[in-house]
Amino acid sequence: xxxxxxxxxxxxxxxxxxxxxxxxxxxxxxxxxxxxxxxxxxxxxxxxxxxxxxxxxxxxxxxxxxxxxxxxxxxxxxxxxxxxxxxxxxxxxxxxxxxxxxxxxxxxxxxxxxxxxxxxxxxxxxxxxxxxxxxxxxxxxxxxxxxxxxxxxxxxxxxxxxxxxxxxxxxxxxxxxxxxxxxxxxxxxxxxxxxxxxxxxxxxxxxxxxxxxxxxxxxxxxxxxxxxxxxxxxxxxxxxxxxxxxxxxxxxxxxxxxxxxxxxxxxxxxxxxxxxxxxxxxxxxxxxxxxxxxxxxxxxxxxxxxxxxxxxxxxxxxxxxxxxxxxxxxxxxxxxxxxxxxxxxxxxxxxxxxxxxxxxxxxxxxxxxxxxxxxxxxxxxxxxxxxxxxxxxxxxxxxxxxxxxxxxxxxxxxxxxxxxxxxxxxxxxxxxxxxxxxxxxxxxxxxxxxxxxxxxxxxxxxxxxxxxxxxxxxxxx
Amino acid sequence: xxxxxxxxxxxxxxxxxxxxxxxxxxxxxxxxxxxxxxxxxxxxxxxxxxxxxxxxxxxxxx
Numbered sequence: 183x184x185x186x187x188x189x190x191x192x193x194x195x196x197x198x199x200x201x202x203x204x205x206x207x208x209x210x211x212x213x214x215x216x217x218x219x220x221x222x223x224x225x226x227x228x229x230x231x232x233x234x235x236x237x238x239x240x241x242x243x244x245x246x247x248x249x250x251x252x253x254x255x256x257x258x259x260x261x262x263x264x265x266x267x268x269x270x271x272x273x274x275x276x277x278x279x280x281x282x283x284x285x286x287x288x289x290x291x292x293x294x295x296x297x298x299x300x301x302x303x304x305x306x307x308x309x310x311x312x313x314x315x316x317x318x319x320x321x322x323x324x325x326x327x328x329x330x331x332x333x334x335x336x337x338x339x340x341x342x343x344x345x346x347x348x349x350x351x352x353x354x355x356x357x358x359x360x361x362x363x364x365x366x367x368x369x370x371x372x373x374x375x376x377x378x379x380x381x382x383x384x385x386x387x388x389x390x391x392x393x394x395x396x397x398x399x400x401x402x403x404x405x406x407x408x409x410x411x412x413x414x415x416x417x418x419x420x421x422x423x424x425x426x427x428x429x430x431x432x433x434x435x436x437x438x439x440x441x442x443x444x445x446x447x448x449x450x451x452x453x454x455x456x457x458x459x460x461x462x463x464x465x466x467x468x469x470x471x472x473x474x475x476x477x478x479x480x481x482x483x484x485x486x487x488x489x490x491x492x493x494x495x496x497x498x499x500x501x502x503x504x505x506x507x508x509x510x511x512x513x514x515x516x517x518x519x520x521x522x523x524x525x526x527x528x529x530x531x532x533x534x535x536x537x538x539x540x541x542x543x544x545x546x547x548x549x550x551x552x553x554x555x556x557x558x559x560x561x562x563x564x565x566x567x568x569x570x571x572x573x574x575x576x577x578x579x580x581x582x583x584x585x586x587x588x589x590x591x592x593x594x595x596x597x598x599x600x601x602x603x604x605x606x607x608x609x610x611x612x613x614x615x616x617x618x619x620x621x622x623x624x625x626x627x628x629x630x631x632x633x634x635x636x637x638x639x640x641x642x643x644x645x646x647x648x649x650x651x652x653x654x655x656x657x658x659x
Numbered sequence: 660x661x662x663x664x665x666x667x668x669x670x671x672x673x674x675x676x677x678x679x680x681x682x683x684x685x686x687x688x689x690x691x692x693x694x695x696x697x698x699x700x701x702x703x704x705x706x707x708x709x710x711x712x713x714x715x716x717x718x719x720x721x
Contacts, residue, residue, distance in 0.1 A: 389713065389715075493698070498698065512678070513677075513679070521684060525684045528680055529691045532673065537702065539712050540699075540703060541702060542713045543707040543711070543713075544705070546707075546710050546711055
């Protein structure tokens with residue numbers, strides 16, 4: 183086995199190698215830890231590496247393999263977890279000095295599910311402070327280390343892109359899984375609201391937050407989702423996990439196919455292909471739509487009323503909810519926040535209750551409109567660019583997440599927050615590069631609990647394209 | 660009526676909300692609050708009186 187290139191294998195492929203005994207989990211984990219040592223000085227994807235516990239978990243996985251026990255396809259495979267999720271015995275800072283020194287005594291439900299499945303957690307990945315996406319963390323883009331890595335699940339996206347994890351967990355309140363997936367050329371899934379438990383995850387908004395997987399292939403994301411979906415058990419006080427809905431978890435890998443016959447995909451041009459969408463993005467996403475049609479999908483041009491209200495509704499809720507959670511911390515530790523986050527938290531305190539409720543009503547209107555469009559056209563999914571443009575140098579980054587400022591990041595919110603506002607799943611898939619070699623992402627929006635259909639479409643696309651097999655070159659690695 | 664958001668207004672509203680705003684944050688907040696008020700105004704103009712808001716309470720004990 184050529185250990186040097188092991189890090190570029192897919193999660194699904196190394197799962198096969200582990201099962202056949204061609205490689206051990208300890209070897210795989212050592213290889214991943216070496217990859218982290220080689221790449222992280224350049225991209226800063228990890229805030230903490232769990233080398234000792236990872237090697238212990240790998241040894242346990244190998245013991246299970248020897249005993250003929252296979253708990254899941256993730257057994258023995260190194261993965262990263264965003265530093266917003268509680269990890270028992272290992273610091274969780276949410277990227278903030280405010281939580282400095284916090285060492286949880288229990289695992290987030292998702293972390294517990296990964297451990298129970300035999301996965302090897304190699305480290306905590308960098309997040310923007312409290313996932314707000316306001317500050318500029320040390321993490322750098324996998325394809326150009328002068329560029330923005332996306333956020334807030336920056337470390338998760340970059341670790342997967344540079345091969346320092348086979349998959350990673352991110353969180354998404356307004357695009358925080360899909361944005362880093364798109365700008366780093368990997369796959370990211372924001373599941374249906376309630377598909378994956380948020381217990382043990384430092385929150386932004388109780389009704390917008392989702393936890394989901396990121397990986398280099400759609401198949402790998404499907405494997406991850408099958409493990410982390412569903413609620414956890416009762417908490418220490420005996421209360422059920424109400425952060426996830428008790429819907430059956432599908433066979434996401436079994437539902438993958440290279441044939442899209444019978445699939446109907448809507449294209450909405452007014453909102454998602456508006457003027458800020460660059461020619462490079464437009465060209466790549468349109469080419470991808472053509473390839474979906476060649477796989478058998480029916481493409482339908484559609485309109486969805488009220489999309490122009492999405493950002494206003496989403497941001498009012500996001501601002502109010504996030505500021506409420508931080509209310510006491512802001513007053514006690516205001517100086518420990520980065521100034522950009524602090525001002526957003528202060529702004530959120532100023533959202534009027536009437537504006538907040540109006541935003542919640544607007545969400546109902548948008549949800550009805552989206553549902554009616556899907557019903558009218560018999561849609562399986564909606565396709566759009568994940569972002570209006572590719573990444574930009576960090577030095578040129580002008581952050582404005584209010585969505586109304588006309589900046590690049592406000593465009594990111596424009597393209598992504600719909601999935602959070604109405605709770606539907608959305609999948610970002612790499613569909614090529616611009617002339618400067620920066621990745622372009624295509625986004626597939628679905629029906630509630632329609633993850634299997636989105637993964638089927640994304641997988642069919644990857645069956646006939648090779649973008650996901652292209653890897654960034656980091657000097658000296 | 661268009662509201663002119665000024666540093667004084669931001670400070671006054673922040674006082675009402677009991678937020679101790681730092682001097683260096685005021686200018687950013689003026690810009691952010693202007694955007695936020697504009698967005699709230701775009702929603703305020705709509706008549707959704709017969710629409711239930713998305714707020715859920717699941718009263719089950721299971």
